Amino acid sequence: MKKVTTLIAVVALSFISGFSAMAQEDLSKKLLPMDPKVKTGVLPNGLKYYILKNAEPKNRAQLRLMVKAGSVLENDEQQGLAHFMEHMNFNGTKNFPKNALVDFLQKSGVRFGADLNAYTGFDETVYMLPVPTDSIEVFKKGIQILEDWAHNATLDPAEIDKERGVVLEESRTGKGAESRMRDKFLPVILKNSQYAKRLPIGKDDILKNFKYDVLKQFHQDFYRPNLEAVAVVGDVDVAMVEKMIIEKFSGIQNPANEKPRTKYRIELTGGTDVAIITDPEQPNTIVQVIGKQEKRKDVTYKDRRDGIIRSLYNQMLSARIQELTQKADPPFQFGFAGYSGFLGNLDAFTSAVVVKGGNVEKGLKAILEEVARAKKFGFNASELERVKTQYMVGQEQAFKEKDKTDSESLIEGLVGAFLEDENLTSTEFGYEFAKQYLAGIKLEEVNAMGNLLITDDNRAVIVLAPEKDKATLPSEAQIKEWLNTAGKDATAYIDQAVTKPLIAKLPTGSKVIATKQVPELGLTEFTFANGVKAVLKPTDFKNDEILISGYSFGGSNLYPDKDADNARLASTVANISGLGEFSTINLRKLLTGKVARVNPFITGTSENINGESSPKDLETALQLLYSYFTQPRFDDEVIKGFMANQRDALANQQKTLTPEKVYNDSLSAILSNYATRNLPMTVERMEKIDANRAFQIYKERFADASDFTFFFVGNFKNESIKPLLEKYLGALPSTKRKETYKDLGIRPPKGKVEKTLYKGTEPKARVTMVWTGDFDGSTESETQVEALAEVLEIKLIEKLREEESGVYGVGVSGITGKIPAKRYNFRIAFGCAPENVEKLVNRTLAEIQKVQEKGAEQTDIDKFKVETKRQTEVQLRDNGFWLNYLQAQYQNGDDLKYILKEEEALKKVTVESTKAAAKKYFADNMVKVIMLPEKK
The missing domain is CATH 3.30.830.10 (Metalloenzyme, LuxS/M16 peptidase-like)
Known part of the structure; x- marks a missing residue:
């Protein structure tokens, strides 16, 4: 027994000594390691790849193609074409001509938009593809799609011309007060840098008129392997996937005369810039103070530790600001302050308020004072201990879920790692790092962080306000004065301790x-x-x-x-x-x-x-x-x-x-x-x-x-x-009262109701059509409604978007309910150009009529069935799904075991059943509401 005790003491001393030595080492020289479970590699052509085996969800994988090319690389003729190129990769590649790619994936259970998607930013374009892995053929096709996206876009002139309308409609959806004001304040925030001139959506006149070769040039210049990476995370064989990637991507060549991939900067020129912008359609006043700084990376141990300190600082400041809204007369409707990433080469400390009663002075001074209080007096030890505890709880949770983490969240970490030239550390590493270094973070160094994060230069102040309030807004000089005097009368924050239990006397309960x-x-x-x-x-x-x-x-x-x-x-x-x-x-x-x-x-x-x-x-x-x-x-x-x-x-x-x-x-x-x-x-x-x-x-x-x-x-x-x-x-209290719900008899109007509204100055229209009526309440009918909505959405996307080029998206929903009454509601909604409303409404009604006369096409029904089957496979291993499902079945008095009979219910969805459902549900009671721009 004595020998064992001595051995334990020696081990303990050794550990303490080791920890002390580590604490003294230069953390700025220790690099953060890539998660060892991630298989990484670089092909001779420069393409990087990341592969990670992850079992949740089972029989699924998330695939990504990342391209370090976004709108900031466009020349004057190409504005909007980085994003347009993203669209074209869904409209014809070498192995998937025209719309074959979307069609194939839908038949494999992948939903367009909800699952299959992509985005274009200033510096990158990222393609997202979830695929099943229980079919090796489908998975291989998924890898083939990534290769096609990497370099095999066909860029057929006819397809380019068709897609112009879709992208212009996407541009149209973003127009309004927000975009008009953004166009005015971005040059101020971004100092007229390349970022200020290259919004990803681009310019409408270029989107309408660009020559085909201009798009092809962008693709040739920047869709090249040394700017690209592939990531695969999921229930896969890592060695097999690596072999596939090497075979598929090694043969891609970089251009002979590479165009430089310029890294544009937003320069820090000191001082404080102010932009006061109003708009007739802006409903409230928002003020933002943005203090820009050079981006802080997450590459070394010191970077990670500093990042934790910034996170703790943000959390403590956020808690204090939240307290300001707990007063009888809060100084603002909403307030926020904290340090985070910004854009390009910059991070920023941002303070923002939604002003109350149009009182810019009161709202801005309140948030500035709270920020100044933290900087001037720092935080209390009790505040720091609370956020440390909370931070560690988050790390522990992640650690406990390390084998149950969803592949989608893991792959997003790899996307960030590639785009930021950083490593994705493992969950285990993050947990151990926090255990080792969190306790040693001292209050003094946290409080010192305020002087680093909150500075008086390189600031931009943006005031966004309603046009009607223009005359009462402060001047630029007033705003600068408030900034310069913020917090001069601030006093130290007093933190009240909480020691009582939530429940003074615990209940005994009942059996x-x-x-x-x-x-x-x-x-x-x-x-x-x-x-x-x-x-x-x-x-x-x-x-x-x-x-x-x-x-x-x-x-x-x-x-x-x-x-x-x-x-x-x-x-x-x-x-x-x-x-x-x-x-x-x-x-x-x-x-x-x-x-x-x-x-x-x-x-x-x-x-x-x-x-x-x-x-x-x-x-x-x-x-x-x-x-x-x-x-x-x-x-x-x-x-x-x-x-x-x-x-x-x-x-x-x-x-x-x-x-x-x-x-x-x-x-x-x-x-x-x-x-x-x-x-x-x-x-x-x-x-x-x-x-x-x-x-x-x-x-x-x-x-x-x-x-x-x-x-x-x-x-x-x-x-x-x-x-x-x-x-x-x-x-829990029990009076055994007998109670149920009450049906107030509130229903949509009967017959056909049409209303046209005129509001807004932008050339954009909104259309919503709603069909309602009584519903028999059967689970079989619920499945038919769900199927009808899905096949109609597939068809309307095909017709209104792909053929007419008239919409960016169209939503179709079929909802049934039993409480307080058995009712159904079908809704079709889209945005479009005002001049196209009548044509697109008529096309929509014609497609509904086709289903009423002939039923849905079998291929669309098959897509619905496989999508539903694939979705259910994942849902059956999701706590949230079961919680909602069980409560719904209990509330509605439905068969609890219905989920086990879904395949049987899907068999009853046929061409004839969709025909009968369309006749039944798209009947007499229809509300159509259209909004057009104000008449000039």
């Missing part, structure tokens, strides 16, 4: 009196003595996750119109007030280091709870749940502040009616047949809300839990958590 099993789904249902039910589904999908939800029928529909707005606000009042003796601020402090979140909310037909926790913090989550029933809190000051901010936001919206608000409000009002309680909120109605009555309604809704059913899905064992559920769920 489970009945148990029911659904073995096919792995479900157990407990009924407690107080009437509460709990449905449990233990899973191994995540190691550190338990999801929670609950409902009971009732809701705000039980209250008359005079109380409707009070009822609408009821759960908000409870959520923003904290719990028991704890304000929201102190509750957040109390929960430091805990992974537990619970929120109550009320719908028209039910009271609800949702939340999540780690297995170790389930008791904390249950205490929160119990407290929302038994000790909700009314914080008068916080509620007054919230109401004041809401009134101010509504006043701004009513004074400056944006096209988006006019359109959405009009559509919503028409679809509810102008029912009073469903109309958009106004200042006048907000003034009449009684917060005390709202809180009373909340307490009424959560006074009885006997009709609540709760759902728990995640990593737990039923018998292990049963005592906790008995203790807290079994103790």
Whole structure:
């Protein structure tokens, strides 16, 4: 025994000595390592590759092609063509002519837009492709697609001309107050650099008229292997994938006379630039102060440690700013400050506020003072310990989920690593690094970070405001004066400690009196003595996750119109007030280091709870749940502040009616047949809300839990958590009242209703068509509605986008519901040029009529079936899916085992069934709302 003790002491001394030596070493000379599980390589032509085996989700892989070429590399004739090139890679490559690529992937279960996608930035273009790996042929085709994207675009002139309209429609969707103001402030922020002149969407006149060779030149210059990388993450054989990549990509040649890949800079020239910009369609006033600095990289151990310090600094500052909104008269509607990446070669410390009541001085000074307070006095040791604890919890969570991390998040890390010329460290490394270095971060060095991050030069101040407020806005000189005097009267922040427990006297609860099993789904249902039910589904999908939800029928529909707005606000009042003796601020402090979140909310037909926790913090989550029933809190000051901010936001919206608000409000009002309680909120109605009555309604809704059913899905064992559920769920208040929901009879209007609105100055139109009616409520009909929506979306994208070149996207949704009444809702929506509205509406109706007369095409039905099958395969191993599915089945009284019969239901989707469904659902009740620009 003595020898063992001595050995332990020697090992301990050795470890301490080693740690001390490491602490003294120069961390700036130690490079961060690439995750050793990632197979990396560089082909002789310069193309890089990254391969990582990852089992979640099973039988799936995420593929990426990254190109270090974006809009910043365009010459004057090519503005917008980096992005146009991205589009063309979906419109014909050597091995996938015309639209064959999208068609093949849809037949393999990959959805266009939702799964298959790409984006173009200033410095890069990234192509995203998820593929199944249980079919080697489909996976090989996926690698072939990456190769085609890398260099095999055909750039057929006919396809280029067809795609002009699509890209112009994408450009059109972004036009409005935001884009008009952006075009004015970017040259200020970006100092007239190349970045300021090369927005990825480009210029409409160039998109309309560029010559084919100009696009081909961009492709030839920059789609080359020494600017490209391939990443594959998923359920794959790494050696096999590496062999495929070497075979497919080694033969690609770089151009003989390479065009230099210029690295453009945004120069730091000192001083403070101010841009005050107004627009008739800007609804509120936003002020941003952007302090630019050279980008800080994440290459060495020192970089990583400094990055942690900046993260801690941001979190502490954010917590303080959040507290400013917890007052009866908050200085702004929303505020933010922190350090982050910016653009190109720069990072930035940004302070931003959404101004309240048009008072720029009050809002800007408030955020500047809070930033100055942190810089001048620093943070407290107690604040630092809290954020350290929270940071470590995040690292521990990631570590626990290291074998359950989704491939998509992992591959995005590899994309960033390639684009930033950095290494992607492993989850294990991040966890061990935090364990080794976090504790040694001292308060003094965190506080010293303020002087590095918050500086007085290289600043840009941007004020974005409504045109009507132009005369009352401050001058550039006033703004600079506020910046220069910010924080001169600031005092040190006082941090209040929280020592009490959330629940003063823990409940004893009640026992489970009945148990029911659904073995096919792995479900157990407990009924407690107080009437509460709990449905449990233990899973191994995540190691550190338990999801929670609950409902009971009732809701705000039980209250008359005079109380409707009070009822609408009821759960908000409870959520923003904290719990028991704890304000929201102190509750957040109390929960430091805990992974537990619970929120109550009320719908028209039910009271609800949702939340999540780690297995170790389930008791904390249950205490929160119990407290929302038994000790909700009314914080008068916080509620007054919230109401004041809401009134101010509504006043701004009513004074400056944006096209988006006019359109959405009009559509919503028409679809509810102008029912009073469903109309958009106004200042006048907000003034009449009684917060005390709202809180009373909340307490009424959560006074009885006997009709609540709760759902728990995640990593737990039923018998292990049963005592906790008995203790807290079994103790919830129970009056055994008999209650259900109420159908208020609010329905869309019958017959055909058409309305055209005129709002906005940009040449853009919006179209929404909605068909509604009664629904038989069967699960078979639900599947038919889902199928009809999908095949129509496939067809309308093909016709309106690919053939007509008239839209960027078109959305089709088919929704069914049983509560409060069995109803269906089909919605088709798109944006387009005003002159194309009638043509595209008619084409849409013609496509619907074709399905009504002949049924959907079998190829589209097959695409729907394989997409659904592939989607379900992933969903069946997702906690969130099961939580939502189980609650929906319980609420609707549907067959719990329906998910096991999906394949049988899909067999009933046929050409004839889609024909019958189209006739049934696209019938007489149709609302069509169109918005056009204001008439000149």
